[in-house]
Every structure is written in C-alpha cells, then in structure tokens.
Amino acid sequence: MPDSPIIEVVDLVRRFADRTVINDISFRIDRGETLVIMGGSGCGKSTLLRHIIGSMKPTSGSVKIFGEEITTMNEREIARIRGRFGMLFQSGALLASLTVGENVALPLVQHTKMSDDEIEEIVEQKLQMVGLTGFENLKPAEISGGMKKRVGLARALALDPELLFSDEPTSGLDPIMTAVVDQLTLKLTREAGMTAVVVTHDMTSAFRIATRMIMLGHGDIIAQGTPEEIRTSPNAEVQQFINGEADGPIPLNLSQDEHEHHRHVKPRPCVAARGRFHLKTS
Numbered sequence: 001m002p003d004s005p006i007i008e009v010v011d012l013v014r015r016f017a018d019r020t021v022i023n024d025i026s027f028r029i030d031r032g033e034t035l036v037i038m039g040g041s042g043c044g045k046s047t048l049l050r051h052i053i054g055s056m057k058p059t060s061g062s063v064k065i066f067g068e069e070i071t072t073m074n075e076r077e078i079a080r081i082r083g084r085f086g087m088l089f090q091s092g093a094l095l096a097s098l099t100v101g102e103n104v105a106l107p108l109v110q111h112t113k114m115s116d117d118e119i120e121e122i123v124e125q126k127l128q129m130v131g132l133t134g135f136e137n138l139k140p141a142e143i144s145g146g147m148k149k150r151v152g153l154a155r156a157l158a159l160d161p162e163l164l165f166s167d168e169p170t171s172g173l174d175p176i177m178t179a180v181v182d183q184l185t186l187k188l189t190r191e192a193g194m195t196a197v198v199v200t201h202d203m204t205s206a207f208r209i210a211t212r213m214i215m216l217g218h219g220d221i222i223a224q225g226t227p228e229e230i231r232t233s234p235n236a237e238v239q240q241f242i243n244g245e246a247d248g249p250i251p252l253n254l255s256q257d258e259h260e261h262h263r264h265v266k267p268r269p270c271v272a273a274r275g276r277f278h279l280k281t282s
Helices: 045-052 075-082 100-111 116-129 145-156 175-191 203-209 227-231 236-243
Strands: 007-016 019-029 034-038 060-065 085-088 163-167 195-199 212-217 220-225
Touching: 007 045, 019 045, 019 212, 019 220, 034 045, 034 175, 034 203, 045 060, 045 163, 045 195, 075 085, 085 145, 100 116, 100 145, 116 145, 145 175, 163 175, 175 195, 175 203, 195 203, 203 227, 212 227, 212 236, 220 227, 220 236, 227 236
Parallel strands: 034 195, 034 212, 085 163, 163 195
Antiparallel strands: 007 019, 007 060, 212 220
C-alpha cells in the first residue's frame, strides 16, 4: 500500500465575485518531493499556495496536509498544523523592529518552551546553514535583499519542519545567490528528506530543484510531470513560458487576479517576551 501523500488537493475551486481564479484543481505531493508550481502573473499560483497553507478558504474542494482536512479547521487547529511546516515568504517578511537573530528565534519562542540558551544555539545553527554566521544582532534594514531572503529561510527552518513552502524564493536575487538558495533547498530535500512546495516563475531555478512540476494557466493545471516531461511538453503555452518567448498562445495582458488578492500572510507578532528574546513588534 503506497504511503499517504503529504499534501492532497481535490477539486479545489476559488472564485472572487464572478471570476474563477482556481478552477477544479486536483494533485498530490508525496514525502520527499519538491513540487514546483509555476505560471505567469495572474494564473493563480500564489492564490493556490495560500489555500494550501490554510490562509484562504476555498469556494469548494478539499485540502489535506499530513492527512488532515484543513479547509474546515479554525485558526487554532491550523496553527497546530503550521507548527509542522516552514514558510519562506516572497519578500522575506522579516519584522523590522527585531534583530536578525530575533526574527529567526520567532517560531521557537512561539511554538516551543525552549530555554534562551537552546534557542540561541538553534539560531546560530540555522544562520550558519544559510551562510550568515555573526549577523544575529543586525536589523533587517542593515542587510541586503539577498541576506533578508536567507534570514527568512533560516526562520522557516527553525523548527526543523517536515514540509517547506517557498513563495518566489529567488525573486530579486542575482544568479549566484539564486544558486545558493537552490542548493540549500536541494540539500534539505535530497539529504534531509524534507518535502518542498515552491512557487516560482524562475525557470532556471525551477528545473534545478524540481522533482515534479505543475504549470497553471487560466486557473487550471495545463501541464504537470517531471522536469523532463515539462521540458519536452508539446503544449504551446508550456513551451512559450519555459522558453520566455514574447509571441505565443499566452497573451500580453495585465491580469489583476493576483494583484488584487496578493496580500501575503504575515508572521503573527509574537507577544511573548522570554529572557534575551524580547520579541516586541511595536
């Protein structure tokens, strides 16, 4: 009997007024996979991600994580599930009033009863993992965009999650830093057995890290398969997108689906103040 999927999406539909952004989507993600969700602006990929992590409720359909239906959960129940996964936000989503170390410590303060010394040790480990040893006491305003992204990754990994969600993890990064983030993702999934879901339009990154890919268009899955199957897909929209061609079946337009509904989930301000980690957000 095959293992149960880590994530199972069945017949998912999301409508905003008379516009259907997600149109009857179904797929599963098995343990150890890196699923890349790709597609152009307005195709619904970030909206889909927000449904999978439970920050949006669907019009209809089912989303299960670790075998549990999350679409009917209240906020406390969803918080319990979120304790088992990490989230790397597109902007890094660091809290400006906290230091780098305090940002990475945030999930540990919120979700564990670890001592200050234990938290400090884990913060150092995670920052070392992303190549930022010694940056603990700087504020986000004092580091570069690429560094902020890596701090966000360190925070996402603070609880050693079974599952990592990344929303445009390489957006705004130079090619070298993109490769660094990709290699970290590969190390975590291939060596540590973590499952990853990555939303991206960066095709170099996508083909580097994916074990399986889904391409969205018009709210539907227009192609899915291994990187090689996507690369050789006969679908003209797929070829236009992965090759970055201006002319093709995908029109030049200004879809507002994701612009109107692109309010990313922000980390909840931590009200705890424990020892050295006084995580006040005001």
